[in-house]
Amino acid sequence: MPNGSLEMFIYKEVTMKDRQHLSLEKLFEIAIGIARGLEYFHLGCNTQILHFDIKPHKILLDDKFLPKIADFGLAKLCTMKESIVSMLEARGTIGYIAPELFCRNIGGVSHKSDVYSYGMMILEMVGGRKNINVRVSQTNKIYYPHWIYGYVVQSNTEPQLLGLKNIEETEIAREMILVGLGCM
Template sequence: MGNHPNVEVFLRNHESLAPKRYRYSDVKKMTNSFKDKLGEGGYGGVYKGKMLDGQMVAVKVLSETKGNGEEFINEVASISKTSHVNIVTLLGFCYEGPKRALIYEFMANGSLEKFIYNGNPSTNGRLGWETLYNIAIGIARGLEYLHRGCNTRIVHFDIKPHNILLNEDFCPKVSDFGLAKLCTKKESMISMFDARGTPGYIAPEVFYRSLGGVSYKSDVYSYGVMVLEMVGGRKNIDVGVDRISEIYFPHWIYNHLELDELGLQGLMSEEDRVNARKMIIVSLWCIQTKPSDRPPMCRVLDMLEGSLQSLPIPPKPFLFSPARSMKDSSTTSEL
């Protein structure tokens, strides 16, 4: 398979924006022939590498079977327009026949996913509450920048713990823009022909258009689900729990928030307790079923950084069950 004409045209038209282009032989050299694998995803593998100047990088090698280059274009197009401390930096790319790779700054602590679930054997335990709170704020800043701060609004469409990378200081960076959509500031709604994202984090309007159009508020929903998972140390939908009332975590946490009996682990101080409660209230606002009821990310930041007393308690969330396959998504119903 040769280079896809769409991709070559795109790269020519965006030459001034696109990062440095590398040959496949360079990529092989910098990764020591793909020796040190950091992870694997639906798109292909990620390998640790080193630039000639000594800078450590993460090289994402896209699977050769992946379509006509749409995800590759998405990633280069969207991330090339960004420059923010909470967005991962794309340093270069390779596009040579079927060989495609994206070269990112290396993030020493890997993905957030490794640090937030209780009983995860791959880590030394959960992060402290101050770190979790700062990570939630950092991700919110990154998303607020994508939605409002850069020249073209970018909706990510795949916000989840796996796609949040952490540097050596646990500063979070939004990564993986393969499903992102670019839209002008004037466009409030996005036309979509396919449900995109990861089950469990996809906003209900992506399936049920009657709830409202698909917009940047879909990222707000995914952010809310993720922050609830950070607080609870468990997946949003957990089929491993015994009682049916506890399967859908937002309901459990909402009911216990009202009773002030959250029983969260590791709260060391009053400040931790206040920040945990703020994270919960904010995330419950973010997962409201109707997009119009969800706050924009600038308001999310205000709420997280403001006083707990000023935060109104949101309405109880509806159960939108995204755990099933996308084709078999159920209707929304309140428990």
Template sequence: MLIEKYGSVAPKRYNYRQLKKITMSFQDKLGKGAFGTVYKGSLRDGRFVAVKLLHEATRDQEEFLNEVISIGRTSHVNVVRLLGFCTEGSKNALIYEYMPYGSLENNIYTTVPSAVLGWGKLYDIAISVARGIEYLHRGCNPRIVHFDIKPQNILLDEEFCPKIADFGLAKLCKPKESIVSLAEMRGTIGYIAPEVFSRSFGVPSTKSDVYSYGMIVLDMVGCRKNAKPIVENSSQDYFPQWIYDRVVQGREIETWDVTSETEGIAKKMAIVGLWCIQTFPANGPSMNGVVEMLEKSLDELEMPPKPYLSSPQQSIILSLISSSG
């Protein structure tokens, strides 16, 4: 069998009966996504785990096992660890380490975000996520393009250390390549890079994850969801444009809990986020470049061009939303 070639490198395999025992017959549901339902469980050694039972889709079995092996071989403090898997008939499941503080989404879209995460911690999370994505793009073999970087897929451990999760849309890259071929659009509206939904902007690549990351960083700055990227009336500003104008004009950002001491952190994160969401991939940084920018002082950062958010991009998104509905 394919997975046996990898010996001790491969994650542990469980059967479906063991899976039921680990989850107490799938008693404690943590959440549900497009690709499966996640349950809390515990292993024999007492460790808590998150068990993702995948929907019974017609996935190629060899493709599933290749994905298990590839993710199982990743090793980075900011990538969630795959501890095991199950494939039995139509039942496919992934067993991950348990993240007690849930997703980044649950921690930044609150009434009072500062009650949980201050600006120093938000900055730490931003640079840690960047390093995790950089590792996927450059540090593991085969390299991985995630294609679904969003706040729901950034999980926080007991020390609020972020870990990238949910590789259901990921694509593997050959060595020295960064461009990938896609048969279908993948990602979440509001975080999808322009080149993923229209080749007129470029080709999908590692830069597609950079764009999604930039939208997360701007979310963190403004604590505003990007699920509705098109303004509903003329009195509303699309947040990246609003933040760009304020930074260029040297005005205060006026987001939650910004003080004179933390204004520099907020501005640095805003500038890096704006660099990441350049409409054309060639104009944006690599993930390695993002990490370097985050490590610089605010004075060392250049302002990026204003995000290009005109009618062609909006009409494409609108057509996608209307066709899916």
């Protein structure tokens, strides 16, 4: 794809000098495109497709920055009647794996596992950092969803903390954060 993967545009440490960061408005459009793709896989196909590895690295961007979900190596096909899928082992990338994939007491494995991964990815898109960052100075900032919930949602932290410049960006970011947390 002409613009590579989404990860090349959202992580501060990955962004190359010849590539710019995407605006929050463009990231919002990309997030909606990914959601539509997942909706199609889960509800629009004759056979339901569970991806099990939704993450920025697997989202490719065309020349107009339209997202394409890629790499179906861990995907599982199931009938539309199946709401719970049987699996012998967890699939996916650490940090994006839904809890029910490795802890059966939480619930059954379903298309909601992809929704969880999507939520984690949305939070990363807003904050420009991976969901786990061991290089941060304070231990309470290591797990990003916990940090963003505690500081942004509960405390109404200043938007400048996420690099936001105006009220419009702040509203988009807050909406994306709430969607991401809701998916998780």
